[in-house]
Amino acid sequence: MSDFQIKKSSEEYDVIIVGSGAGGGMAGYVLANAGVKVLMLEAGPFFDPAKDSLQLKWGWESPRRGASTTRPFGDFDAAYGGWDIEGEPYTTKDKTEFEWFRSRMLGGRTNHWGRISLRMGPLDFKSNQLDGLTDDWPITYEDVKPYYDKVDRLIGVYGSVENLPNEPDGIFMAPPKPRLNELFIKKAATKAGVKVIPGRGSVLTEALPGNKDRSPCFYCGQCGRSCKIYGDFSSSSCLVIPAIKTGNLKVIDNAMVREVLTGSNGLATGVSYVSKRDMQEYQVRAKTVILGASACESARLLLNSKSTNHPDGLANSSGVVGKYLHDSTGSSASGFLPQLLDRKRYNEDGVGSVHIYSPWWLDNKNLDFPRGYHIEYGGGLGMPLYGFGWDVPTLNGMVPGRDGKTKEAGGYGASLKDDYRRFYGTQVYMAGRGTAIAREDNYCEIDPNVVDKYGIPVLRFHYKWADAEIKQAKHMQETFQSILHEMGAIVTSGVKGADTNYGLEAPGKIIHEVGTVRMGDDPKKSALNKWCQAHDCKNLFVVDAAPFVQQGDKNATWTILALSMRTAEYILGQRKRQNV
């Protein structure tokens, strides 16, 4: 087998970073700008939104008219990958329904994410006091605030100053004004007792001071396709590509990391990976290894990195790696507004993040479930793509026609053709995103029987929703019904009752999974210290969402960015002291 050998590089980098998403990208950006020599490994291809985004393409430019055949969020969506990737399976046990979304590309899932950029609040970091159900982080909001501030300035975020106790304000650009349907939502939600405020998103509604590479948003509403002018945040466009320009960061793409290598002293020495280009094995070396491969992928890497010094996997003497996996809860509802039939046409694409949202507005002490959720809203005059008009032959039997008579639902011909026009832009959509409790018995582990096409043992998931999440979803549905009722909407999403857990999505579907390599002060109960540094291996760090102890209802990205920046600055300090 002379052609099968491991190619070992003699060069030693200062730092190897596995993954190029929000966490890996930010660490690479900070370190490369400080003169540290960084090697970044990405499991997918290089991706530059300026060249590779499918922004501004029309439906007819896709033979499937934007359908989701090869990309789960449609043919123009930026994500390469999805919940199912050929040759890269994962398994489940005990009837778990867990869906694991992976974007294999430079920038990872930040290329297509919703750009909703929420800070976690003081109570989210110290949530044990609420009900005793969850563990506190070893850090406070005050510890992270300076980094949130720096992330706001570096990347840009719009929003409004609200002075809400657990929804910390940032350094905001002006938020986009609400669209027509959102004004109806705001009016109705307010009547229903639900607070609505401007959205918070990482889209440049103004020029970003001091940055010449990025342009302000031109309002196509297509952030999900990634932005050719870098008007929104993707790790590829805003962090990795600028870091490459420093000359200090090198990216090897299509590099699927197999394990973290350690020496006889137990410290990390580098990683091994298989190149997807030639299917050959490589080993690269560094003084420090940083994992930013995504919460579950980083856990997988650690669990697969077994050695004499680390028999249960690297950084896992506590046994917590893979445990406490949690994803946001999600449940949704939709309807249409009869008062908007035959509405006036104009361009209301706006930004591709939310224009309005409802932060959690109630006190759980008065409710039968422990934690809250926020609501994201949408609807209006969108680009017609695959799926367009499917509901019209149902809706046209629900309201009187222009002549005052209600038609039989369905139909064909000139009358139906006119109905498509009539109903266009009348729909409203709302989705709750809530806090799920981090539980030790919701976990991912290595499947003892299954490997992927690279021979790497795969993850097996065990995850069950509990009463806390199901009752929260029930409350979401009740809230949605009351908001839809207040605005006179006709509900089209039906009744989501106990038989569907009130529309509660399977874990993983909201793509906010966190918690699998948790931080903490006690090495017996956590894998990382408060700097995201492994208790068992001081030159190993994790900078994705794996270190999260307990998520709030806030989308994870802004916190990943802040924590990664904090860890990268800590590494710079430790390097000065020659500790890593």
Added chain:
Amino acid sequence: MNRRESLKALGIATISTGVLVESCKTDKKPQTDKTTGTADEAGRQDYEVERDKKLKAERFFNDHEMATITVLCDIIIPKDAKSGSASDAGVPDFIEFISKDILEHQLPLRGGLKWLDLQALNRFEKPFKDCAEKQQLTIVDEIAYPNKAKPEMQQGVAFFSRMRSLTASGFFSSKMGVEDIGYVGNAPNKWEGVPADVIAQYGLQNV
């Protein structure tokens, strides 16, 4: 397609951020290797480009089926004062492609076309496409209204609903359809909020 599925798809048509959209389960996808460099296919993964090329070279529906699809599309979306018909907008070609792209359409469409022809043969002694328009509409009227269709026509209802959905998506996602429906976005602009006349129309000045 049931209503839940159509709502899922509607989400794709209306929410571009991706946050709110559920996935549609499809066949396992090949992994990513690299992106192609050619201008036309920039940003498409190699396997996507190859897959599209392969699908375009294949033929699923035969001439008779395509002719029947064309007649049906134009019954669903005919030419009117504002725009052309479904076939003017290329909808039959879209249905041919999507049937190869999303395999779950294949059997219901092929079988449904056969079901339709048999109805026509039994009643009018001709395949559907060769029937007089009045004869065609006699059958269509019995399958175009799900809530009042007779139980024995339910298979036809399911087929026609699918045809109607695909025709609507194909038509309104075409250039002709976009102009017809009045979608004026997808162009750089400055969003300044809802126009004042629209705010006034709905009395939303104080929201």
